Amino acid sequence: MEHPENDKAYKGLVVNAGIEPPSSVNPYLKNHPRRKKRSLSVADYVDGIVKGDVTILSRAVTLVESVLPEHQTVAQEVIEKCLPYAGNSVRIGISGVPGAGKSTSIDVFGLHVLGKYGGKLAVLAIDPSSERSKGSILGDKTRMEKLSVHPKSFIRPSPSAGSLGGVARKTRETIVLCEAAGFDKIFVETVGVGQSETAVHSMVDFFLLIQLAGTGDELQGIKRGIMEMADGIVINKADGDNLERAKLAASQFRNALHLFPASESGWTPQVLTYSGFYNLGVKEIWDMIYQYIAFVKENGYFEYRRNEQSKYWMYETINEYLRDNFYHNPHIEALLAEKEQQVLRGNLTSFVAAKNLLDTYFSDLKR
Secondary structure, rough: OHHHOOOOOOOOOOOOOOHHHHHOOOOOOOOOOOOOOOOOOOOHHHHHHHOHHHHHHHHHHHHHHHOOOOHHHHHHHHHHHHHHHOOOOOOEEEOOOOOOOHHHHHHHHHHHHHHOOHHHOEEEEOOOOOOOOOOOOOOOHHHHOOHHHHOEEEEEEEOOOHHHHHHHHHHHHHHHHHHOOOOOOEEEEOOOOOOHHHHHHHOOEEEEEOOOOOOOOOHHHHHHHHHHHOOOOEEEOOOHHHHHHHHHHHHHHHHHHOOOOOOOOOOOOOEEEOOOOOOHHHHHHHHHHHHHHHHHHHHOOHHHHHHHHHHHHHHHHHHHHHHHHHHHHHHHHHHHHHHHHHHOOOOOOHHHHHHHHHHHHHEEEEE
């Protein structure tokens, strides 16, 4: 386009024509050879994990989370060879309703425990996946600003992908890998919705429940199932104008705990208040946790609970394998849609349809 300023009427003024801007895409990029990751053997994985190589640990966790049969075969072999190096950590489950400040609290707790006790810390965060898109934000690291850059920490968010049982099993296997890599403190953060607490409780030594005050009826937070699982309850955001409400909530939780039967461990759960944002009361929480660990190790419950957890996950793995094997049976896959339609038309009850499918499955196994 010719500039009007170049007209003869404007003597002494000339505007040069512009140049075509270069492409934002490097034209030589397509010819650049892509670097492929070097494939690792089982021995490479185990050697790297035992040496504390976080990169190899991350790749091993990715194998554990993969659904590809070839990846699962390698992952199980790596886990088996890492078992002799595992079991030497304190595993802590952290749960609470969404917005209770779990990720922020983990940031504060982690920095405190690394600063006071040393060692290495792994944070395994189960992130809820969308039921529609199956996607997951995996944004826990953004709320653990200081811990995520700490040289002695390892943070690994995992999407729940709609199956908390499957993720929980993989999280337990990841714990083994982290312990073999020398992480002596493991945090497992739950999704914070219902059944995930039960799964996480079955893989940790201490279950910490984070609650809030000043959000309405405090008794809404007192749910029998999760309260009975908790080894310690902490009221977050106990600062400023909310301090008195937090103390009142703590008192209500203490009274509620008296209504429950005594725990198997013989430990009486404590209720404390703290402020994750202002780093107040964090020392007292860790004193409580280590007091509990010393208590259960002395009376033998620590070892008993770990043994019970191992048995639980053996049976859970059997159940998961049988369920997968059933649904991937070619005969069952062909019959499922037909039986479903018969149930919807009212020709069969749900129970009869299920029994027919199971009878077909078991008769296939006998052949």
